[in-house]
Amino acid sequence: MDGTLVDTEPYWIDVEFEIAERHGGTWSKQHALNLVGNDLLESGRYIREHMGIDRSPEQIVEELLDGVVDRVRQAVPWQPGALELLTSLRESGVPCALVTMSYERFVAPILGHLPAETFRVIVTGDTVELGKPHPEPYLTAAAALGLRPEQCLAIEDSNTGAKSAEAAGCTVLVVENHVPVLDGPRRVFRDTLVDVDLAAVWGEDR
Template sequence: MDGTLVDTEPYWIETEYALAAEYGGTWSEAHAMNLVGSDLLESGRYIREHMPLPLEPEEIVERLLDGVVARVSDEVPWRPGARELLLTLGEAGVRCALVTMSYERFVAPILAQLPPETFRVIVTGDQVEFGKPHPEPYLTAAAALGVRPEDCVAIEDSNTGAKSAEAAGCTVLVVENHVPVLDGPRRVFRDSLVGLAAADLGRLRLP
């Protein structure tokens, strides 16, 4: 979701800098980019060590969510073509899953901007034992949809997310955003989601 459907990475980064200012810590763009696509608890541990903060990782995650949820509630910054693609997939009867390392309370205000049942399955970071880049999130989503991961196309914008989907067996459509993504055996690259339709995604699937 973050960076792929909605461009919320700036919201996360603003909140990280605000935390650093509040506690007299230091932060940088490089540190922020290291967290793109990561499991939130792993991000909390990273921030605790590198900012550093006198908070437990779980507390850091909740503080991050407070800041980002407030921003998303004011405005959902859709990525070009993302909302249109979701609506097209819905009209074509394609079952979709949302696989995000964000928590449910952050996902809710974004889903409220979409028609009901846009996502038949929602897998969030607080529902899995192992977050991205582990394959568990995508394996969980495919199983809930009742399909093989090999028959799925995952859309990702980060190396962390692409590794997760690739390890699960999905074809990965990579649309880079804030960070460069390395090439990989199950990765297809595109500049944007603009103009994509259900048939285009079907043709991307790799054996």
């Protein structure tokens, strides 16, 4: 979701700098970009270590969520082509799952802007034991859809997410956003979701 359907990465980065200022820590844009696509609790551990603040990873995650949820409630920054793609898939009856390492309380206000049937399955970071880049999130989503991962196309914008989907066995459509993504055996690259031809993407991996 983050960086793929909605461009919320700037929200996360802004809140990270706010946390550093609030607790007397230090932070950098490079540290922020290192967290793109990561499991939130793992990000909390990274922030604690590299920001140098006396907060637990769990406390850091809650502060991150508080700040980003406030911003999302004010405005949802949809990626170009995202809403059109979701509408097309829904109208075509293609079963979709949302696989994100964000927590449910952040996801909820974004999903509130979409028809209820947009996603048949929702997998969030607080519902899996092992987050991306582990394959568990995508394996969980595929199983809940009643499909094999090999029958699924994942859309990702980060190496962490692409690794997770690829390890599960999915074909991965990569649309880079804030960080570069390495090439991979099951990865197909496009510049945007605008007018993307998913059938062509699927065929390109065959």
